[in-house]
Amino acid sequence: MKKNTKKIAVLGILTALALIIGFVENMLPPVFAMVPYARLGLSNIIILLVLVIYDIQEGLIVLAIKIVLLAVLSGNPSMIIYSFAGGMLSILTMWLLTFMHKNSLAAISAVGGAMHNIGQVAVAALVTKTAAVFIFLPHLMLFGSLAGILTGVVCHIVVKRVIKPDFLK
């Protein structure tokens, strides 16, 4: 019972964090000037952290709440469908990889970033019924993986330095 209460509280804090990180990131100017639509996806730090300290169910809950609330907050509900496709594809692959206990968080996050872009572009192609949007995929994937490495490294540092070893006990 006590553990459950703690878990709910922690998940609430992490969801809020993911939300505010995403919100602030949306307001910042684009990081890569060449590809203004490429984002760092900083809230992926939180999603990956949830996968590491909890599991996929918790990850999906945090991700879903974050996507819906972020879309409402930024006044752009149409982005829900893109974020959802990308987010789901990304979280599922990252979960599979974290589960295997073989890779570093940086590599897992890089794959997650690339998958996020694949999901987004695939849905964009479906929605607009134009295969031409796939022309965005190569550089989106490249910058997505680079951004993924960055968020993965941050997550690695958080797991190592911030979360105490007896956190789950």
Place this chain on the structure above:
Amino acid sequence: MNTDNMKTFDYYKKSKLLERWDIIVAVILVLALAAVLLITFLPAEGSEVEIYKNGQLIAVYPLNENRAFNVGAMRIEIFDGKVSVVESDCPDQLCVHAHSIFTAGSVIICVPNKVVVKITGKTEVEGITQ
């Protein structure tokens, strides 16, 4: 907390910034990127033929209908989805010797006659950025 969580958490608590298996992940990512690059930049199918004379668009024909027509002293043929210049009065005959074109974006240019034959297709990227 189930024990699986503990195992995962413990593993990443002890993990290094880069692990040996990351090489495989990196290779797969690079291969995937290369595949995507190849697929997206393969020439797209053309749909229409545009004829320009002196820089002005004078005619547009569908690529999927066979036809032959004259532009000045040049005879241009659309056959089997491919376009070629079959006759021209220009001295070098470069446009006649050029390969027939069929992919979006490819062109045949006859400089002496100031004629450009260009294939258009659905490769124009629509502005979907958000």
